[in-house]
Amino acid sequence: MLYNSTQNAKEVVSAAQAIAQGISKDGGLFVPQEFPKYDENTFKALLKTDYKGRAKKVFSDFLSDFTEEEINDCVEKAYTAQKFGGENPAPISYCNLDGTTLNILELWHGPTCAFKDMALQILPHLLTKSLKKKYDGKTAVILVATSGDTGKAALEGFKDVDHTKIVVFYPVDGVSPMQKHQMNTQEGSNVRVCAIKGNFDDAQTGVKKIFTTPSVAEKLAENNMLFSSANSINWGRLLPQIVYYISAYCDLVNDGKIELGDKINVVVPTGNFGNILASYYASLMGLPINKFICASNSNNVLTDFIKTGVYDKNRNFYTTISPSMDILVSSNLERLLYKLSGDNDEVTRGWMNALKSEGKYEVSDNVKAVINDRFYGGFCDDKNTEATIHELFEQDKYLCDTHTAVAINVYKQYVEETGDSTPSVIASTASPYKFSKAVLEAVEPNTALPETEFDMVEELHKISGVEVPAPLASLKNKVVRFSDVTEVNAMEDYVLGALGIE
The missing domain is CATH 3.40.50.1100 (Rossmann fold)
Structure with a gap:
């Protein structure tokens, strides 16, 4: 199974290369050259197994340069x-x-209580194995633009993962208070979070620009690093x-x-x-x-x-x-x-x-x-x-x-x-509960809103009886680590500064 760029079909790479690189050099996205075909017998077999078994089947059909043992290891560690x-x-x-x-x-x-976990709990395992296959010894710098959920899920997935550093940008007024608190309290020695004065499209465009700027890639290479992505542009x-x-x-x-x-x-x-x-x-x-x-x-x-x-x-x-x-x-x-x-x-x-x-x-x-x-x-x-x-x-x-x-x-x-x-x-x-203010106002339109986000969570729990997910409940007393805000045109300088590169 090989992959090529949507904007240059002549750029053909393996699955490991596509995952490690994240985005094509020309700015295109990597896509599989063909798709495996599942017939009735395939589905009959999948009916008899669990989520992990189904994941292993799909991954094995697309990641032909990964061994069965490698795929099993990724899946078993991700979906516990x-x-x-x-x-x-x-x-x-x-x-x-x-x-x-x-x-x-x-x-x-x-x-992190969002659908991004379904991919971002396994991506770090796929990426680290891809790096060993293609770029042994290099550190992957994960750049993320987020409209709220990808950022926290990526931070949580990559925190303290060897040979990775992650920088997340989010629109300063474009995420919910809970999403912002999730990101700005993130633990991990290899993580950085920064708001931008703009919207998500500005963040995404800025990240893509940094990815495809040769001078930035050269500076990373001089420091034994390379860019990769945790956004869905990454296969x-x-x-x-x-x-x-x-x-x-x-x-x-x-x-x-x-x-x-x-x-x-x-x-x-x-x-x-x-x-x-x-x-x-x-x-x-x-x-x-x-x-x-x-x-x-x-x-x-x-x-x-x-x-x-x-x-x-x-x-x-x-x-x-x-x-x-x-x-x-x-x-x-x-x-x-x-x-x-x-x-x-x-x-x-x-x-x-x-x-x-x-x-x-x-x-x-x-x-x-x-x-x-x-x-x-x-x-x-x-x-x-x-x-x-x-x-x-x-x-x-x-x-x-x-x-x-x-x-x-x-x-x-x-x-x-x-x-x-x-x-x-x-x-x-x-x-x-990631959007407790809006949900609370919807469920009880005439209720007086509590002052803080976590008081809203508690009130919504009282009204609905729906359990508050433990990862969100535990955020209440976490200390804010990140409060940086930058202009869109300064994102490149922020990334290089966060990496300690002049």
């Missing part, structure tokens, strides 16, 4: 019951809203996300909700497009998915793109109560467009260059037709997000966070618009 609160890291809750069954795939039972971040869609399908079959071979829909609250792309990749492998339902908040650039084929980031940016989706440049869409264009690197490169220079591009009619056929785009503003949280709790006593509520609301729109009754998996991406 201690870290995820049970043997199944991604359980499904079956709920009911307005008479419609909701199959909610809970991806937030890991150590080692995206690959683990394929697993939980395949595993969820197996769980639905085993729970008697569907028959093997039945199609499902997938509903994903979408920001950087990695989570929904993983489900699309799973479908290329043989997972029977009927429709990919892409749910956005008021930053609805993806909704408009799916409907029109025009991607236009030249629009107002909104700070919402679902901040992990406050994104106008969805990086992983590039991988989808590469595949839909027939693996055409020249065409993909043209679209991405137009996005950089003009802030917009329009895909071909052929690509539009496929997107219209396979994808549905919808969005939900803050008012309807809060209403959805309230309705689901009132009807079924199920407490969801602000991002999951966006997905549920858009799913309701889809069903009302199409009448499609295909069983659907809804990706639930975070614990409601």
Whole structure:
């Protein structure tokens, strides 16, 4: 299994190289040259095993330069019951809203209470093994731009990991108080956290620029370091996300909700497009998915793109109560467009260059037709997000966070618009306690809000009876370690300073 860049198909690398390097030298993203095919017999075998067994199968098919022992070691260390609160890291809750069954795939039972843990608990193991194969002795500098969840999950995954250093940038006013507190209290001798005066897109653009600046790479090389990434631009971040869609399908079959071979829909609250792309990749492998339902908040650039084929980031940016989706440049869409264009690197490169220079591009009619056929785009503003949280709790006593509520609301729109009754998996991406203020206001609209974030957590617990995840409860008395804030154009200097490089 080899990988090439979406913007230069001639750049061909192994899995270990793709994971260690993170992003192509030309700024493109690494993609597999082919996808393994899973037939009925494959799924019958997967039905009989657990999450770890399913993960080992998927990883072994994509990571051909890793030994069976290496893959087993990565999986066994990543998906422990201690870290995820049970043997199944991604359980499904079956709920009911307005008479419609909701199959909610809970991806937030890991150590930072967000779906990013599903990938970022295993990425450090994949990366350290990749470094030994390709860059033995070098230290990987992990640069992360985060809209809230990736940052903490990456910090937690990489803290004190040998031969790694990690620097996380987040928008100073673009994450929830709980997300900010999680990052700024992070333990570990190899971690740094810095806010930027800008939004997530500014942070992501800044990180990509640092990645692809030759003079910076040369300075790192002189100090026996190299850049890598923990964002979903890294194949080692995206690959683990394929697993939980395949595993969820197996769980639905085993729970008697569907028959093997039945199609499902997938509903994903979408920001950087990695989570929904993983489900699309799973479908290329043989997972029977009927429709990919892409749910956005008021930053609805993806909704408009799916409907029109025009991607236009030249629009107002909104700070919402679902901040992990406050994104106008969805990086992983590039991988989808590469595949839909027939693996055409020249065409993909043209679209991405137009996005950089003009802030917009329009895909071909052929690509539009496929997107219209396979994808549905919808969005939900803050008012309807809060209403959805309230309705689901009132009807079924199920407490969801602000991002999951966006997905549920858009799913309701889809069903009302199409009448499609295909069983659907809804990706639930975070614990409601990571956004306690917004969730509390939604559940009890007329309640007087407590003063502090942790008092809000306690009040929400009293009202809902839903247990507060231990990783969040333990944050209350942690000391803040990081309070740095920088301008976007000073991010490069900050990184070099954090690494002790002049």
